[in-house]
Amino acid sequence: MGVPAQRPAGHGGPAGDTASREVLLRVTGLQKHFPIKKGLLQRNAGAVKAVDGIDFEVHSGETLGVVGESGCGKSTMGRLITRLLEPTAGKIEFDGRDITHLGVGGMRPMRRDMQMIFQDPYSSLNPRHTIGTIVGAPFKLQGVTPDGGVKKEVQRLLEVVGLNPEHYNRYPHEFSGGQRQRIGIARALALNPRLVVADEPVSALDVSIQAQVVNLLDDLQAELGLTYVIIAHDLSVVRHVSDRIAVMYLGKIVELADRESLYKAPMHPYTKALLSAVPIPDPKRRSAKSERILLKGDVPSPISPPSGCRFHTRCWKATEVCRTQEPPLVALKTGHQVACHHPENAPDQVPGETVTAAAREAIEIVDVSKPAADEPEPDGNGSDGNGSGGDGSGGTAADGGAASPDTPEDGPKE
Numbered sequence: 001m002g003v004p005a006q007r008p009a010g011h012g013g014p015a016g017d018t019a020s021r022e023v024l025l026r027v028t029g030l031q032k033h034f035p036i037k038k039g040l041l042q043r044n045a046g047a048v049k050a051v052d053g054i055d056f057e058v059h060s061g062e063t064l065g066v067v068g069e070s071g072c073g074k075s076t077m078g079r080l081i082t083r084l085l086e087p088t089a090g091k092i093e094f095d096g097r098d099i100t101h102l103g104v105g106g107m108r109p110m111r112r113d114m115q116m117i118f119q120d121p122y123s124s125l126n127p128r129h130t131i132g133t134i135v136g137a138p139f140k141l142q143g144v145t146p147d148g149g150v151k152k153e154v155q156r157l158l159e160v161v162g163l164n165p166e167h168y169n170r171y172p173h174e175f176s177g178g179q180r181q182r183i184g185i186a187r188a189l190a191l192n193p194r195l196v197v198a199d200e201p202v203s204a205l206d207v208s209i210q211a212q213v214v215n216l217l218d219d220l221q222a223e224l225g226l227t228y229v230i231i232a233h234d235l236s237v238v239r240h241v242s243d244r245i246a247v248m249y250l251g252k253i254v255e256l257a258d259r260e261s262l263y264k265a266p267m268h269p270y271t272k273a274l275l276s277a278v279p280i281p282d283p284k285r286r287s288a289k290s291e292r293i294l295l296k297g298d299v300p301s302p303i304s305p306p307s308g309c310r311f312h313t314r315c316w317k318a319t320e321v322c323r324t325q326e327p328p329l330v331a332l333k334t335g336h337q338v339a340c341h342h343p344e345n346a347p348d349q350v351p352g353e354t355v356t357a358a359a360r361e362a363i364e365i366v367d368v369s370k371p372a373a374d375e376p377e378p379d380g381n382g383s384d385g386n387g388s389g390g391d392g393s394g395g396t397a398a399d400g401g402a403a404s405p406d407t408p409e410d411g412p413k414e
Protein backbone atom coordinates (compact mmCIF):
# COMPACT_ATOMS: atom_id res chain seq x y z
CA MET A 1 0.00 0.00 0.00
CA GLY A 2 1.45 3.33 -1.01
CA VAL A 3 0.72 5.98 1.57
CA PRO A 4 -0.18 8.66 0.94
CA ALA A 5 -0.91 8.15 -2.73
CA GLN A 6 -1.49 10.97 -5.16
CA ARG A 7 -5.03 12.11 -5.56
CA PRO A 8 -6.23 14.55 -8.19
CA ALA A 9 -4.84 17.82 -6.95
CA GLY A 10 -7.18 20.56 -5.89
CA HIS A 11 -4.83 23.04 -4.40
CA GLY A 12 -6.33 25.11 -1.67
CA GLY A 13 -4.50 28.27 -2.62
CA PRO A 14 -6.41 30.80 -4.65
CA ALA A 15 -10.12 30.28 -4.64
CA GLY A 16 -10.67 27.99 -7.56
CA ASP A 17 -13.88 26.94 -9.18
CA THR A 18 -14.74 24.80 -6.22
CA ALA A 19 -18.45 24.80 -6.95
CA SER A 20 -17.89 22.65 -10.04
CA ARG A 21 -16.03 19.98 -8.11
CA GLU A 22 -17.86 17.00 -6.70
CA VAL A 23 -19.37 17.36 -3.25
CA LEU A 24 -17.38 15.23 -0.80
CA LEU A 25 -19.17 16.24 2.38
CA ARG A 26 -22.72 17.52 2.73
CA VAL A 27 -24.17 18.59 6.04
CA THR A 28 -27.87 19.32 6.38
CA GLY A 29 -29.66 20.70 9.43
CA LEU A 30 -26.91 19.46 11.72
CA GLN A 31 -27.51 19.90 15.44
CA LYS A 32 -25.72 18.98 18.62
CA HIS A 33 -27.45 19.82 21.87
CA PHE A 34 -25.55 18.72 24.98
CA PRO A 35 -28.11 17.94 27.68
CA ILE A 36 -27.60 19.61 31.05
CA LYS A 37 -28.36 17.35 34.00
CA LYS A 38 -29.04 18.73 37.44
CA GLY A 39 -29.48 17.40 40.94
CA LEU A 40 -29.16 13.96 42.44
CA LEU A 41 -31.70 12.57 40.02
CA GLN A 42 -29.85 14.05 37.08
CA ARG A 43 -32.97 15.71 35.78
CA ASN A 44 -32.84 17.40 32.38
CA ALA A 45 -32.29 21.11 32.82
CA GLY A 46 -32.05 22.35 29.26
CA ALA A 47 -29.26 21.88 26.77
CA VAL A 48 -26.20 23.62 25.43
CA LYS A 49 -27.07 24.28 21.80
CA ALA A 50 -23.49 23.94 20.60
CA VAL A 51 -24.42 23.39 16.95
CA ASP A 52 -27.94 24.44 16.15
CA GLY A 53 -28.90 23.61 12.59
CA ILE A 54 -26.14 24.16 10.07
CA ASP A 55 -25.93 23.40 6.36
CA PHE A 56 -22.86 23.37 4.16
CA GLU A 57 -21.00 21.41 1.53
CA VAL A 58 -17.33 20.74 1.07
CA HIS A 59 -16.11 20.02 -2.44
CA SER A 60 -13.42 17.55 -3.27
CA GLY A 61 -9.97 19.15 -3.11
CA GLU A 62 -11.06 22.42 -1.53
CA THR A 63 -10.36 23.95 1.84
CA LEU A 64 -13.29 25.21 3.85
CA GLY A 65 -12.18 27.47 6.68
CA VAL A 66 -14.53 27.69 9.69
CA VAL A 67 -14.12 30.67 11.97
CA GLY A 68 -15.87 32.20 14.95
CA GLU A 69 -15.30 33.19 18.55
CA SER A 70 -14.58 30.68 21.28
CA GLY A 71 -17.65 28.62 22.16
CA CYS A 72 -19.53 29.15 18.88
CA GLY A 73 -19.50 25.42 18.14
CA LYS A 74 -16.60 24.99 15.71
CA SER A 75 -14.96 22.04 17.46
CA THR A 76 -18.30 20.36 18.04
CA MET A 77 -19.02 20.72 14.33
CA GLY A 78 -15.61 19.16 13.52
CA ARG A 79 -16.27 16.23 15.83
CA LEU A 80 -19.73 15.74 14.38
CA ILE A 81 -18.58 15.55 10.78
CA THR A 82 -15.84 13.07 11.65
CA ARG A 83 -18.43 11.17 13.69
CA LEU A 84 -16.59 11.44 16.98
CA LEU A 85 -19.86 12.80 18.34
CA GLU A 86 -23.40 11.62 17.71
CA PRO A 87 -25.59 14.39 16.27
CA THR A 88 -28.84 15.36 17.95
CA ALA A 89 -30.42 15.94 14.54
CA GLY A 90 -29.52 16.49 10.93
CA LYS A 91 -27.69 14.58 8.27
CA ILE A 92 -24.05 14.04 7.30
CA GLU A 93 -23.25 12.63 3.88
CA PHE A 94 -19.76 11.66 2.87
CA ASP A 95 -19.12 10.93 -0.79
CA GLY A 96 -22.85 10.57 -1.31
CA ARG A 97 -23.31 8.14 1.56
CA ASP A 98 -25.39 8.94 4.63
CA ILE A 99 -23.06 8.38 7.58
CA THR A 100 -25.15 10.20 10.18
CA HIS A 101 -25.96 7.22 12.31
CA LEU A 102 -23.37 4.66 11.28
CA GLY A 103 -22.22 2.62 14.26
CA VAL A 104 -18.68 1.69 15.14
CA GLY A 105 -18.50 -1.15 12.62
CA GLY A 106 -20.05 0.90 9.84
CA MET A 107 -17.70 3.79 10.47
CA ARG A 108 -14.51 1.69 10.57
CA PRO A 109 -13.89 1.68 6.81
CA MET A 110 -14.92 5.35 6.60
CA ARG A 111 -12.29 6.31 9.19
CA ARG A 112 -9.61 5.75 6.60
CA ASP A 113 -11.14 8.49 4.52
CA MET A 114 -11.60 11.11 7.24
CA GLN A 115 -9.00 12.10 9.76
CA MET A 116 -8.67 14.83 12.34
CA ILE A 117 -5.73 16.96 13.42
CA PHE A 118 -6.08 18.36 16.91
CA GLN A 119 -5.30 21.72 18.40
CA ASP A 120 -2.85 20.81 21.09
CA PRO A 121 0.26 18.99 19.90
CA TYR A 122 1.28 18.58 23.55
CA SER A 123 -1.69 16.63 24.82
CA SER A 124 -2.70 14.86 21.62
CA LEU A 125 0.38 12.60 21.56
CA ASN A 126 0.78 9.90 24.17
CA PRO A 127 4.04 10.71 25.99
CA ARG A 128 4.72 7.03 26.65
CA HIS A 129 4.65 6.05 22.98
CA THR A 130 7.44 6.47 20.46
CA ILE A 131 6.82 8.45 17.31
CA GLY A 132 6.91 5.18 15.39
CA THR A 133 4.09 3.76 17.52
CA ILE A 134 2.04 6.97 17.30
CA VAL A 135 2.26 7.46 13.55
CA GLY A 136 1.89 3.72 12.92
CA ALA A 137 -1.18 3.36 15.17
CA PRO A 138 -3.78 3.88 12.41
CA PHE A 139 -2.36 0.88 10.50
CA LYS A 140 -2.72 -1.28 13.60
CA LEU A 141 -6.22 -0.05 14.30
CA GLN A 142 -7.34 -0.69 10.75
CA GLY A 143 -5.51 -4.02 10.58
CA VAL A 144 -3.56 -3.06 7.46
CA THR A 145 0.11 -3.53 6.69
CA PRO A 146 1.45 -1.07 4.16
CA ASP A 147 3.79 -2.24 1.40
CA GLY A 148 7.27 -2.48 2.81
CA GLY A 149 6.03 -2.74 6.39
CA VAL A 150 4.81 -0.27 8.98
CA LYS A 151 8.23 1.03 9.97
CA LYS A 152 9.26 1.91 6.45
CA GLU A 153 5.93 3.59 5.82
CA VAL A 154 6.06 5.58 9.05
CA GLN A 155 9.55 6.76 8.18
CA ARG A 156 8.32 7.84 4.78
CA LEU A 157 5.45 9.74 6.38
CA LEU A 158 7.87 11.47 8.75
CA GLU A 159 9.84 12.58 5.72
CA VAL A 160 6.66 13.79 3.99
CA VAL A 161 5.97 16.16 6.90
CA GLY A 162 9.56 17.34 7.07
CA LEU A 163 10.80 15.30 10.03
CA ASN A 164 13.89 13.14 10.26
CA PRO A 165 12.91 9.49 9.67
CA GLU A 166 15.74 8.48 11.99
CA HIS A 167 13.68 9.90 14.87
CA TYR A 168 11.30 6.94 14.68
CA ASN A 169 12.23 5.74 18.18
CA ARG A 170 12.09 9.10 19.91
CA TYR A 171 9.36 10.26 22.29
CA PRO A 172 7.09 13.32 21.93
CA HIS A 173 8.86 15.31 24.67
CA GLU A 174 11.98 15.32 22.51
CA PHE A 175 10.22 17.46 19.91
CA SER A 176 9.19 21.10 19.74
CA GLY A 177 5.54 22.16 19.43
CA GLY A 178 5.78 22.63 15.66
CA GLN A 179 7.45 19.25 15.25
CA ARG A 180 4.78 17.60 17.38
CA GLN A 181 2.11 19.09 15.20
CA ARG A 182 3.95 17.61 12.20
CA ILE A 183 3.80 14.24 13.95
CA GLY A 184 0.04 14.68 14.36
CA ILE A 185 -0.23 15.52 10.68
CA ALA A 186 1.83 12.44 9.71
CA ARG A 187 -0.51 10.29 11.79
CA ALA A 188 -3.55 11.86 10.12
CA LEU A 189 -2.09 11.14 6.67
CA ALA A 190 -1.17 7.52 7.38
CA LEU A 191 -4.28 5.98 5.91
CA ASN A 192 -4.34 8.26 2.88
CA PRO A 193 -7.52 10.13 3.89
CA ARG A 194 -9.71 12.12 1.56
CA LEU A 195 -10.95 14.59 4.17
CA VAL A 196 -8.83 16.09 6.93
CA VAL A 197 -10.51 18.16 9.64
CA ALA A 198 -7.91 20.30 11.38
CA ASP A 199 -9.18 21.84 14.63
CA GLU A 200 -7.14 24.94 15.45
CA PRO A 201 -4.02 23.25 14.03
CA VAL A 202 -1.69 26.13 14.82
CA SER A 203 -3.22 28.07 17.70
CA ALA A 204 -1.03 26.35 20.32
CA LEU A 205 2.14 27.18 18.38
CA ASP A 206 4.43 30.18 18.38
CA VAL A 207 3.52 32.67 15.67
CA SER A 208 6.85 32.02 13.92
CA ILE A 209 6.04 28.30 13.67
CA GLN A 210 2.38 28.79 12.69
CA ALA A 211 3.25 29.82 9.13
CA GLN A 212 5.43 26.73 8.68
CA VAL A 213 2.63 24.38 9.69
CA VAL A 214 0.05 26.24 7.59
CA ASN A 215 2.41 26.07 4.59
CA LEU A 216 2.95 22.36 5.18
CA LEU A 217 -0.82 21.76 5.14
CA ASP A 218 -1.05 23.78 1.94
CA ASP A 219 1.79 21.88 0.27
CA LEU A 220 0.34 18.51 1.28
CA GLN A 221 -2.98 19.48 -0.21
CA ALA A 222 -1.32 20.41 -3.49
CA GLU A 223 0.62 17.15 -3.57
CA LEU A 224 -2.05 14.77 -2.34
CA GLY A 225 -5.29 16.43 -3.40
CA LEU A 226 -6.58 16.49 0.16
CA THR A 227 -9.85 18.13 1.14
CA TYR A 228 -9.65 20.21 4.30
CA VAL A 229 -11.98 21.67 6.86
CA ILE A 230 -9.76 24.00 8.86
CA ILE A 231 -11.19 25.37 12.08
CA ALA A 232 -9.76 28.55 13.59
CA HIS A 233 -10.95 31.39 15.79
CA ASP A 234 -8.73 33.71 13.83
CA LEU A 235 -9.48 34.86 10.30
CA SER A 236 -5.81 35.49 9.64
CA VAL A 237 -5.02 31.76 9.94
CA VAL A 238 -7.59 30.60 7.39
CA ARG A 239 -7.06 33.52 5.04
CA HIS A 240 -4.17 32.03 3.10
CA VAL A 241 -5.35 28.45 2.86
CA SER A 242 -9.11 28.56 2.42
CA ASP A 243 -11.05 28.48 -0.81
CA ARG A 244 -14.26 29.27 1.04
CA ILE A 245 -14.90 30.40 4.59
CA ALA A 246 -17.85 29.76 6.91
CA VAL A 247 -18.39 32.14 9.81
CA MET A 248 -20.13 30.68 12.86
CA TYR A 249 -21.89 32.51 15.66
CA LEU A 250 -23.62 30.76 18.58
CA GLY A 251 -24.08 27.43 16.84
CA LYS A 252 -25.14 28.83 13.46
CA ILE A 253 -23.42 29.65 10.19
CA VAL A 254 -24.07 33.34 9.62
CA GLU A 255 -22.04 33.75 6.44
CA LEU A 256 -20.33 31.47 3.93
CA ALA A 257 -18.52 32.68 0.87
CA ASP A 258 -15.44 32.27 -1.23
CA ARG A 259 -12.40 33.86 0.33
CA GLU A 260 -12.20 36.86 -1.97
CA SER A 261 -15.84 37.87 -1.50
CA LEU A 262 -15.70 37.37 2.23
CA TYR A 263 -12.63 39.50 2.74
CA LYS A 264 -13.46 42.16 0.18
CA ALA A 265 -17.19 42.46 0.71
CA PRO A 266 -18.35 40.80 3.93
CA MET A 267 -22.13 40.89 4.22
CA HIS A 268 -22.74 39.96 7.84
CA PRO A 269 -21.93 42.61 10.46
CA TYR A 270 -20.36 39.90 12.61
CA THR A 271 -17.94 38.96 9.81
CA LYS A 272 -17.15 42.63 9.40
CA ALA A 273 -16.32 42.87 13.08
CA LEU A 274 -14.14 39.74 12.96
CA LEU A 275 -12.30 41.06 9.92
CA SER A 276 -11.70 44.38 11.59
CA ALA A 277 -9.86 42.54 14.34
CA VAL A 278 -7.38 40.99 11.88
CA PRO A 279 -4.21 43.07 12.11
CA ILE A 280 -3.06 44.68 8.85
CA PRO A 281 0.71 44.85 9.14
CA ASP A 282 1.22 47.48 6.43
CA PRO A 283 0.05 50.90 7.75
CA LYS A 284 -0.34 52.16 4.16
CA ARG A 285 -3.07 49.58 3.57
CA ARG A 286 -5.02 50.72 6.62
CA SER A 287 -7.89 53.04 5.82
CA ALA A 288 -10.86 54.55 7.55
CA LYS A 289 -12.77 51.50 6.35
CA SER A 290 -10.47 49.21 8.27
CA GLU A 291 -11.24 50.77 11.64
CA ARG A 292 -11.60 48.28 14.43
CA ILE A 293 -15.19 47.36 15.31
CA LEU A 294 -15.53 46.53 18.98
CA LEU A 295 -18.51 44.33 19.64
CA LYS A 296 -20.74 45.24 22.55
CA GLY A 297 -21.29 42.82 25.40
CA ASP A 298 -20.37 39.19 25.81
CA VAL A 299 -21.27 36.25 23.61
CA PRO A 300 -24.72 35.18 24.88
CA SER A 301 -25.21 31.75 26.40
CA PRO A 302 -25.74 28.87 23.97
CA ILE A 303 -28.18 27.45 26.52
CA SER A 304 -30.73 30.17 25.77
CA PRO A 305 -29.59 32.04 22.67
CA PRO A 306 -31.28 35.38 21.92
CA SER A 307 -34.54 35.38 19.98
CA GLY A 308 -34.59 36.33 16.31
CA CYS A 309 -31.09 36.90 15.01
CA ARG A 310 -28.70 35.55 17.62
CA PHE A 311 -26.29 38.37 16.91
CA HIS A 312 -28.81 41.16 17.51
CA THR A 313 -27.73 41.80 21.11
CA ARG A 314 -24.30 42.87 19.86
CA CYS A 315 -25.16 44.26 16.44
CA TRP A 316 -25.08 47.97 15.69
CA LYS A 317 -27.54 47.54 12.83
CA ALA A 318 -30.19 45.60 14.75
CA THR A 319 -33.84 46.64 14.40
CA GLU A 320 -37.12 45.18 15.57
CA VAL A 321 -37.16 42.49 12.89
CA CYS A 322 -33.77 41.26 14.10
CA ARG A 323 -35.13 40.84 17.62
CA THR A 324 -38.11 38.79 16.54
CA GLN A 325 -37.33 36.94 13.32
CA GLU A 326 -34.47 34.58 12.77
CA PRO A 327 -32.90 35.36 9.38
CA PRO A 328 -32.46 32.22 7.27
CA LEU A 329 -29.14 31.53 5.61
CA VAL A 330 -29.82 32.52 2.02
CA ALA A 331 -27.58 32.11 -0.99
CA LEU A 332 -27.13 34.78 -3.61
CA LYS A 333 -26.50 33.85 -7.24
CA THR A 334 -22.81 34.45 -6.63
CA GLY A 335 -22.80 31.61 -4.11
CA HIS A 336 -22.33 34.04 -1.23
CA GLN A 337 -24.54 32.92 1.68
CA VAL A 338 -25.61 35.17 4.50
CA ALA A 339 -28.10 35.14 7.37
CA CYS A 340 -28.85 38.79 8.07
CA HIS A 341 -31.83 41.13 7.80
CA HIS A 342 -29.59 44.12 7.05
CA PRO A 343 -26.56 42.80 5.21
CA GLU A 344 -23.65 44.93 4.14
CA ASN A 345 -22.61 45.01 0.49
CA ALA A 346 -25.81 43.34 -0.71
CA PRO A 347 -26.32 43.82 -4.43
CA ASP A 348 -29.45 45.81 -5.32
CA GLN A 349 -30.39 46.09 -1.74
CA VAL A 350 -32.95 48.62 -0.64
CA PRO A 351 -31.52 50.15 2.53
CA GLY A 352 -33.25 48.93 5.63
CA GLU A 353 -34.96 46.01 3.96
CA THR A 354 -34.15 42.39 4.53
CA VAL A 355 -31.98 40.62 2.02
CA THR A 356 -34.80 38.33 1.11
CA ALA A 357 -37.28 41.12 0.46
CA ALA A 358 -34.86 43.40 -1.31
CA ALA A 359 -32.90 40.99 -3.39
CA ARG A 360 -35.58 38.54 -4.42
CA GLU A 361 -36.52 40.77 -7.34
CA ALA A 362 -33.02 41.20 -8.66
CA ILE A 363 -31.19 38.07 -7.74
CA GLU A 364 -31.92 34.46 -7.18
CA ILE A 365 -32.21 33.58 -3.52
CA VAL A 366 -31.93 30.05 -2.34
CA ASP A 367 -32.75 28.96 1.18
CA VAL A 368 -29.79 26.63 1.69
CA SER A 369 -31.48 24.65 4.41
CA LYS A 370 -33.90 23.28 1.82
CA PRO A 371 -32.61 20.82 -0.82
CA ALA A 372 -32.96 21.91 -4.42
CA ALA A 373 -36.02 20.46 -6.11
CA ASP A 374 -34.00 18.58 -8.72
CA GLU A 375 -31.51 17.22 -6.24
CA PRO A 376 -31.75 13.44 -5.99
CA GLU A 377 -32.08 11.98 -2.53
CA PRO A 378 -28.87 10.22 -1.63
CA ASP A 379 -28.99 6.54 -0.75
CA GLY A 380 -30.54 6.33 2.63
CA ASN A 381 -28.85 4.50 5.38
CA GLY A 382 -31.52 4.30 7.95
CA SER A 383 -31.57 8.02 8.57
CA ASP A 384 -34.49 10.19 7.79
CA GLY A 385 -32.32 13.22 8.06
CA ASN A 386 -34.05 14.21 11.18
CA GLY A 387 -32.57 11.72 13.50
CA SER A 388 -32.58 12.11 17.19
CA GLY A 389 -29.46 10.32 18.15
CA GLY A 390 -27.60 11.11 21.26
CA ASP A 391 -27.08 7.61 22.50
CA GLY A 392 -23.40 7.85 21.84
CA SER A 393 -23.46 4.71 19.75
CA GLY A 394 -21.74 6.34 16.83
CA GLY A 395 -18.17 5.90 15.74
CA THR A 396 -15.56 6.68 18.26
CA ALA A 397 -11.92 7.38 18.00
CA ALA A 398 -11.21 3.95 19.29
CA ASP A 399 -12.40 2.23 16.19
CA GLY A 400 -9.73 3.21 13.94
CA GLY A 401 -8.42 6.56 13.91
CA ALA A 402 -10.13 9.83 13.10
CA ALA A 403 -8.54 10.29 16.43
CA SER A 404 -6.06 7.66 17.41
CA PRO A 405 -5.71 6.33 20.95
CA ASP A 406 -2.90 8.79 21.28
CA THR A 407 -5.42 11.55 21.42
CA PRO A 408 -7.64 12.53 24.28
CA GLU A 409 -10.62 12.50 21.92
CA ASP A 410 -12.02 9.18 22.89
CA GLY A 411 -15.49 9.43 21.56
CA PRO A 412 -18.79 10.86 22.65
CA LYS A 413 -18.46 12.67 25.88
CA GLU A 414 -22.00 12.92 27.00
Ligand SMILES: Nc1ncnc2c1ncn2[C@@H]1O[C@H](COP(=O)(O)OP(=O)(O)OP(=O)(O)O)[C@@H](O)[C@H]1O
Binds near residue numbers: 049050
Ligand atom coordinates in the same frame (compact mmCIF):
# COMPACT_ATOMS: atom_id res chain seq x y z
N1 LIG B 1 -19.23 17.63 25.97
C1 LIG B 1 -19.85 18.77 26.19
N2 LIG B 1 -20.82 18.89 27.10
C2 LIG B 1 -21.46 20.05 27.32
N3 LIG B 1 -21.20 21.19 26.65
C3 LIG B 1 -20.24 21.15 25.72
C4 LIG B 1 -19.50 19.95 25.43
N4 LIG B 1 -18.60 20.23 24.44
C5 LIG B 1 -18.77 21.53 24.13
N5 LIG B 1 -19.74 22.09 24.89
C6 LIG B 1 -20.23 23.47 24.82
O1 LIG B 1 -20.66 23.70 23.51
C7 LIG B 1 -20.35 25.04 23.11
C8 LIG B 1 -19.52 24.99 21.86
O2 LIG B 1 -18.25 24.43 22.18
P1 LIG B 1 -17.11 24.20 21.08
O3 LIG B 1 -15.92 23.65 21.79
O4 LIG B 1 -17.67 23.42 19.97
O5 LIG B 1 -16.83 25.69 20.60
P2 LIG B 1 -15.61 26.27 19.81
O6 LIG B 1 -16.14 27.29 18.90
O7 LIG B 1 -14.81 25.16 19.22
O8 LIG B 1 -14.77 26.95 20.96
P3 LIG B 1 -13.19 26.96 21.18
O9 LIG B 1 -12.62 27.77 20.06
O10 LIG B 1 -13.05 27.63 22.52
O11 LIG B 1 -12.74 25.54 21.19
C9 LIG B 1 -19.64 25.68 24.29
O12 LIG B 1 -20.59 26.40 25.05
C10 LIG B 1 -19.13 24.49 25.08
O13 LIG B 1 -19.02 24.80 26.46
